[in-house]
Amino acid sequence: MTTLHEELSGLQPVELDAGLVFGGKASGTLVQGYADATSLxxxxxxxxxxxxxxxxxxxxFISPDEPLYMFGPTGCGKSSCIRQLAARLKYPVFEVTGHGRLEFxxxxxxxxxxxxxxTYEYGPLALAMRYGGLLLFxxxxxxxxxxxxxxxxxLDGxxxxxxxxxxxxxPPHPLFRFAATANTNGGGDETGLYxxxxxxxxxxxxxxxxxxMGYPDAAVEEELLRERFPALPQQLCRIMVDYANEIRRQFMGEHSDSAPAHAIEVTFSTRSLLRWADLTVRYQPLARHGIQPVTYALDRALAFxxxxxxxxxxHELAQRMFPHAGESSARPADDGPLSGDEAIQFLTGNLTGVSAxxxxxxxxxxxxxxxEGNPGKDWRxxxxxxxMHLRFGRTGTVGQYRHIPADACCRKDPVLELRQRAAxxxxxxxxxxxEENIR
Ligand SMILES: Nc1ncnc2c1ncn2[C@@H]1O[C@H](COP(=O)(O)OP(=O)(O)OP(=O)(O)O)[C@@H](O)[C@H]1O
Ligand SMILES: [Mg+2]
Incomplete structure (x- = not known):
């Protein structure tokens, strides 16, 4: 078995076109990275x-003369942004989380x-410096x-x-990088939140x-929700993002026509927004019991x-912004074919918590x-x-067959893959x- 030291010793630095790596279009500007990814x-x-x-x-990354300090509100994507850029350059990333008792x-x-x-066990800083990794602090x-x-x-090199x-x-490897993230700019916390x-x-x-760094734009967050949770109707994604932004405004002490000024102590991070969407999908079956999945999930994602x-x-704002959230998405399957958002909600409700x-x-x-009655295409x-096993083609024919192995399925879950593809x-x-064999 290759040890971490052996793996890191084999790293091959390369010069890459920054435009190609980050934007898909050659730019002629070079950035240093590695030829192959490692386990880190x-x-x-x-x-x-x-x-x-x-x-x-x-x-x-192109000219890292000094270490980087990225600051912004919690859950806006700071750590993920650095991690995802490093992933494109195939950097091994050594992550450390600061706390009051952390020692050198x-x-x-x-x-x-x-x-x-x-024997001496090297810590993350020593390893990153020795082999040319990114220390994400x-x-x-x-x-x-x-x-x-x-x-x-x-920090001085x-x-x-x-x-x-x-x-x-x-000595620091030429590709050693030091990036830090924090919720404050280093000048202390003026808000009392951190x-x-x-x-x-x-x-x-x-x-x-x-x-x-701040929270992503509304259009970006909406796109994120739509991509990660295709089972959620588009309109619902849009209102969820609007709702999150309204809460952010109220948190900052601003107020708008849709909600009165009210000093609130919680706010929506992108992290909690994604959690809210995820829970809303997972709680869909509750709609059949008269419970609104959106507000039920809101409590668990933030309001508690x-x-x-x-x-x-x-809750009052949610009732105003999601007036139809309480309507049940569940409908007996023998009521005839379902389409659009209604079908997506039905599938989500019935395929959540179901084992492969x-x-x-x-x-x-x-x-x-x-x-109807005019033969077209089938997708099974x-x-x-x-x-996931897929068969598709003209109605009444054998059609084509495709198998998506469990490992290649979304979150390695064939039922989730089925839900997303069907949506x-x-x-x-x-x-x-x-739909067969679904609760
Ligand atoms: N632009 C984005 N695209 C996709 N996902 C995002 C984006 N921004 C944030 N996220 C998601 O939001 C969550 C929180 O992100 P992350 O942990 O990077 O935030 P952070 O700013 O480092 O928070 P903290 O200050 O609490 O450490 C992650 O699940 C991340 O994937
Ligand atoms: Mg972070």
Missing amino acids: TPPIDPHFRFPEASRDVIVW ADLVGHLSLKEGNM NEIDLIAPEVAAGLHGV SPLCISENGGELV QGTQRQNLAFADRFLLCE RAGRETRAML NACPTVLLRKTRNGE GEARPDG RKLREGYVLVR
């Missing part, structure tokens, strides 16, 4: 939408007993000033001296190139964290000119434990004819 290279998230702030990070040795390494011998504004001061030399390992000197953050020593803060008054206000062992099957049909998807087809004008 983050996987590429195809749904990730690069926000405007990624421009600053790309420029920094947690970064550099320590002596440990292995098979009766004392999250929540750096939570670390104690003395730990921060210990990093000054490294000096070698790391490991006194505990006989004074070993680790408990434990420390006002950074000016000499520490002064060593970084700064970059600010708020005080009683704010929670009441969040139950082999749920969905049959969709698209009639020629949309007329079946989720099984080994993956896409329903958007293309297919109707739901029959």
